[in-house]
Amino acid sequence: MTELETAPTQTALLDQVISDLEAGRQEELTATLLATHPAEVANLLESLPPEQRSELWDVVPVAQESEVLSFLHDEARTTIVDEMDEGELVAAAESMAPEDLAEFIDELPEDLTNALLISMDADHRKRLDSVLTFEEASAGRLMSTDVISVRKDVSIAVVLRWLRRHESLPPHTDSLMVIDDEGLYLGKLDVADVLTSNPETEVEAIMQPEAATVRDNLSEHDVAALFERRDLISVAVLDSAGKLLGRITIDDIVDVIREESDRALLRSAGLNDEEDMFAPVLPSARRRGVWLGINLITVFIAAWVIGRFEEALEQIVALAVLLPIVASMGGIAGSQTLTLTIRALALNQIANANVRWLLTKEVLVGAVNGMVWAVVVALVTYLWFGNIGIALIIGIALILNLLAAALSGIVIPLLLNRWGIDPALSGAVILTTVTDVIGFLSFLGLATLFLI
Amino acid sequence: MTELETAPTQTALLDQVISDLEAGRQEELTATLLATHPAEVANLLESLPPEQRSELWDVVPVAQESEVLSFLHDEARTTIVDEMDEGELVAAAESMAPEDLAEFIDELPEDLTNALLISMDADHRKRLDSVLTFEEASAGRLMSTDVISVRKDVSIAVVLRWLRRHESLPPHTDSLMVIDDEGLYLGKLDVADVLTSNPETEVEAIMQPEAATVRDNLSEHDVAALFERRDLISVAVLDSAGKLLGRITIDDIVDVIREESDRALLRSAGLNDEEDMFAPVLPSARRRGVWLGINLITVFIAAWVIGRFEEALEQIVALAVLLPIVASMGGIAGSQTLTLTIRALALNQIANANVRWLLTKEVLVGAVNGMVWAVVVALVTYLWFGNIGIALIIGIALILNLLAAALSGIVIPLLLNRWGIDPALSGAVILTTVTDVIGFLSFLGLATLFLI
Structure with missing residues (x-):
């Protein structure tokens, strides 16, 4: 059955983990981490002093490493990356989405970046390069290129068949993008409308040509403001010619909002953006x-x-x-x-x-x-x-x-x-x-x- | 075609609106407001001194009023509600979702609340009462009862037919809730899985019994933390017996996060939570x-x-x-x-x-x-x-x-x-x-x- 989450369990978990670390109970730690969501593992790591942090990192299952890394804040991440060997780093990097990897690489020391770029396979490197062409903190950097697009002159039945050919949909797919032969964006097609419409309806009849979109060079602050005002789940990112480049989803926007408010709070006390409470x-x-x-x-x-x-x-x-x-x-x-x-x-x-x-x-x-x-x-x-x-x-x-x-x-x-x-x-x-x-x-x- | 949004247009719009207000250009103002999203109209209202704020409010189309009200912050909203007559208020209240209305009513002066409750029709009042049984700032208050639930022993084809009988789905429906005959929650069924699975598959085979859920009395702070850590779009709200009560969606969580960070910033300067920069x-x-x-x-x-x-x-x-x-x-x-x-x-x-x-x-x-x-x-x-x-x-x-x-x-x-x-x-x-x-x-x- 489902478990109900409450915050006190989080500090209790932290107490538990620290006492297990102090007593060297490796098996208990492994079991705890396997039962814990990567985001919470990241929070546990950030709640530990340097030595215990690296001890706990050693217990993190290799398969979880890349996901935990992507949930860590920059500063805490740097302390952990410092302890990984190049093989581990490349393995973790290759299982990240290009947009996460771009953010990850931005924060690495330069010699490590170069080593990583050389060790990565050509396909990964190419996808990474395309993300890196966009300015930091812009819509282009935030977007994922993993988008399902359809033509306006097909029927909903065709769309349904086409979707069924996918193993899974990109995360947070609340809408499909309608594009023309040149890849120009025409509008969005809500998944909800796909589900509630008559299968014979054409896409053009129910797509929303007026849906909000953003330019690739719009700042992430402005993208977040748009999401907040319009209660969006995802938004299409277009280039200057109106061509569809990708989409930004709300989970990344929540991070932007949290980081901005964090920054405002920390800066008001003259602290570093990503100040690590448990730094040496x-x-x-x-x-x-x-x-x-x-x-x-x-x-x-x-x-x-x-x-x-x-x-x-x-x-x-x-x-x-x-x-x-x-x-x-x-x-x-x-x-x-x-x-x-x-x-x-x-x-x-x-x-x-x-x-x-x-x-x-x-x-x-x-x-x-x-x-x-x-x-x-x-x-x-x-x-x-x-x-x-x-x-x-x-x-x-x-x-x-x-x-x-x-x-x-x-x-x-x-x-x-x-x-x-x-x-x-x-x-x-x-x-x-x-x-x-x-x-x-x-x-x-x-x-x-x-x-x- | 779609319009590209940029932040500078917002302050330009504000300048435009103020100069139209000063020159008394009613028609231009009406046209501007009709072309502006209610959330942005709310922001415009909040950017005006008291007199101009009430002048602009008079121009807001009646049909937009309730939506604009729901986007306003408490303090600015109070100044506007003070100027509405009872009929207007009741009309606006009746077109709000019960959970929005509950928040709205909390902030009204008591005599107005009573007048509103008396004037509302029985159905609205009953739905409102059920929201008000939950504590302020709890999951129960945040949730919407507008949920699509299915049984575990039907096939995806049946689910698809059932969905097609809806005019539209509740906003941000990324998953359906699986419940048993007693209404007990069993798990969630992702819409994406509905779309990509074979129509003959049974719901039970692809539902996620381990999905995160929250109790109705969990604080909104903890709900928001869960959404952030797990990148959720929606989460099921259960009572102590495990019965499905409703669902919370990310748009409300974004508001919680924003309000919390606002509160932290304002409180650090000894300011009221909802301090209105343009108050008298x-x-x-x-x-x-x-x-x-x-x-x-x-x-x-x-x-x-x-x-x-x-x-x-x-x-x-x-x-x-x-x-x-x-x-x-x-x-x-x-x-x-x-x-x-x-x-x-x-x-x-x-x-x-x-x-x-x-x-x-x-x-x-x-x-x-x-x-x-x-x-x-x-x-x-x-x-x-x-x-x-x-x-x-x-x-x-x-x-x-x-x-x-x-x-x-x-x-x-x-x-x-x-x-x-x-x-x-x-x-x-x-x-x-x-x-x-x-x-x-x-x-x-x-x-x-x-x-x-």
């Missing part, structure tokens, strides 16, 4: 250190700004105590606007005609919250230090910084986007530098002008 | 103000810690200047670890058996980066202020704070997760409070001990 210490430290270094530069800029006001700080120590407040509130408010702007950009919701409305709105939101929280901060400051001047000045500085934060939260990502830089990666650092500097400058600057 | 100023300010208030409490805690060291700050003004550095570096390093931990939790990659390894690894990463950047910071500090004592102390404080950041980055999300609190929402605030406090405490504390 030194590579992890090196990768993350870069981001810490960038942050160090920005925080030294902020410190330098504070340093311009040593005199004020020497005379009124309360300024030093209150220093983080204005900067921190600006950073939080700014990152709210920034996050919304980045999301709206991804959804294509920002056009020239509504930017000004957005800017006005965000500045007003900043003004409202600035005033509300300025009153609170000023009150607490007054109660704490009993100094009305400092209380007033921190309130005004807060309002100024929240206005600056709102402006930066829109302008910075729009500019980065225009310059082709991913705002998810660098937007937050630039923004907090701005809010830190404006925060310190307005608070200490006003204090220097009015209190000293 | 006051509601936006109120929602975001809450998060600013929470941040204000944490930053006052940090300021209070600084206040304990007034004496040191009075004597050495350089301490005030350098104050942000230690706290900021800790915050960045901590949020890197935090982000990775939250992601690993979502992927079920953290179990009891690997937590200790992870903790050790992250602390070591913190130690390595702490030492590297401590040297840099100490050097810059020495060159800037010429004081070896301050330079040494800021270096040591930095190392201490990066160790604390690594520990917090793992422990905080794990604890929150165990307590059933989403670490994506509150993890970052708690973490930066810790790194701020430890940063100020270690830097100013060491300075007080050794320099004064």
Whole structure:
């Protein structure tokens, strides 16, 4: 009978596998892996530290290797590929679909790629080459060429006979492609319509000439957006002349969507796209250190700004105590606007005609919250230090910084986007530098002008 | 012929629609909306400020209304529903599938819900009630009851005849469900196998009894994980007795995945799950103000810690200047670890058996980066202020704070997760409070001990 899946079993499985690995229970491990879906084996591998990862990989049945590899994320995959010998690699590569192999090869070190290309048989190499002619992350790279196409002037009965001559259909075949003698795409024929129509009907009568299609050079981001909006299972990929090249299926799109959201999350913390939580210490430290270094530069800029006001700080120590407040509130408010702007950009919701409305709105939101929280901060400051001047000045500085934060939260990502830089990666650092500097400058600057 | 889709056309379309709205060109707008897919109409509506949004909604053809509504996000939908009269609402509701209607009704204000339920016809209400018996965000809520089921002892020829009696198949029918006389689920029969098999074959011979299924009470997060791992198009939903209740299809799962990633991104900035970028100023300010208030409490805690060291700050003004550095570096390093931990939790990659390894690894990463950047910071500090004592102390404080950041980055999300609190929402605030406090405490504390 069927087994019901629940998530807790996954972590329980992980606990089980780790204890089997520690106790060296090879037979149990083999049995577990044979009963586990390759995608889940990949997830198990990714949940293990380097040594245990390679121990478990040794237990993966050879027949499963290529499928498990195709489910692994780039970074984890690299650590495993490093331990495979060339024979194993070639065997795994030859059982991959060309589009998976192309992605796989992209991530390999160059010497391995060359060795692989030389060892592969001519047929595989040719199919791989044709995939590699398309740009990375384009529709052409995502598509499979495994397509069933039919002519428009045949009957459904003929289509049914033709399908029955297949051993199996390509995965996720929800529709057949209708093409002419030159291979030009004419429309799609839903499998559901094949099943429900009278066998004498001609294909032309029930095919859908208006179905959505994509060009081979469309970015995978835009292909995914189309799938999402239209609830598609598959889409035809055409070249510039309208010739059918292949089809993209929803399973690859789900991966694109997941990778994009992963990337957005990881990049917002200055992490590598495919950061491996279980990578060894030194590579992890090196990768993350870069981001810490960038942050160090920005925080030294902020410190330098504070340093311009040593005199004020020497005379009124309360300024030093209150220093983080204005900067921190600006950073939080700014990152709210920034996050919304980045999301709206991804959804294509920002056009020239509504930017000004957005800017006005965000500045007003900043003004409202600035005033509300300025009153609170000023009150607490007054109660704490009993100094009305400092209380007033921190309130005004807060309002100024929240206005600056709102402006930066829109302008910075729009500019980065225009310059082709991913705002998810660098937007937050630039923004907090701005809010830190404006925060310190307005608070200490006003204090220097009015209190000293 | 088919039209090729590209993203730039979407923002161009938006610009066009806004300029038509501003010029009051009703006919052009009607023509544009008729030529636009309901999902894209929903996106256009979401890209408009409140007034223009309601103007455009007035142009949406009545026949499209219910579909456009089902594509809108909760918050934008609420603003539009507010403007519909009851008759319009009932008409829209009655043309929704029960599972879409259940989601729609969940988000309505209570008085409207009651009015709707009363005005609906009995059949619709009954189907809706059966969906509402399932918990929110569970498999039961996601599923459609529109399923084609067959018996195991009939031939494929019979199945084909039975299918041909349908006008159309339910959307995304990649497989039929095999059930027994009591409605118990026995397995699935792929449509592809129906098409490629000999018509005399019996269903039992080619059905897949081992196909993945889910229980009605499984969370939508876990259902989505299963779809992703197994590349599914649809999955059968069973009750506790193994009876077939319905099926979930990939289009709904794509929405779940998108909503989850959206939620993670928005929550990390303390934003509402369905925050509407084009909401009016006051509601936006109120929602975001809450998060600013929470941040204000944490930053006052940090300021209070600084206040304990007034004496040191009075004597050495350089301490005030350098104050942000230690706290900021800790915050960045901590949020890197935090982000990775939250992601690993979502992927079920953290179990009891690997937590200790992870903790050790992250602390070591913190130690390595702490030492590297401590040297840099100490050097810059020495060159800037010429004081070896301050330079040494800021270096040591930095190392201490990066160790604390690594520990917090793992422990905080794990604890929150165990307590059933989403670490994506509150993890970052708690973490930066810790790194701020430890940063100020270690830097100013060491300075007080050794320099004064």
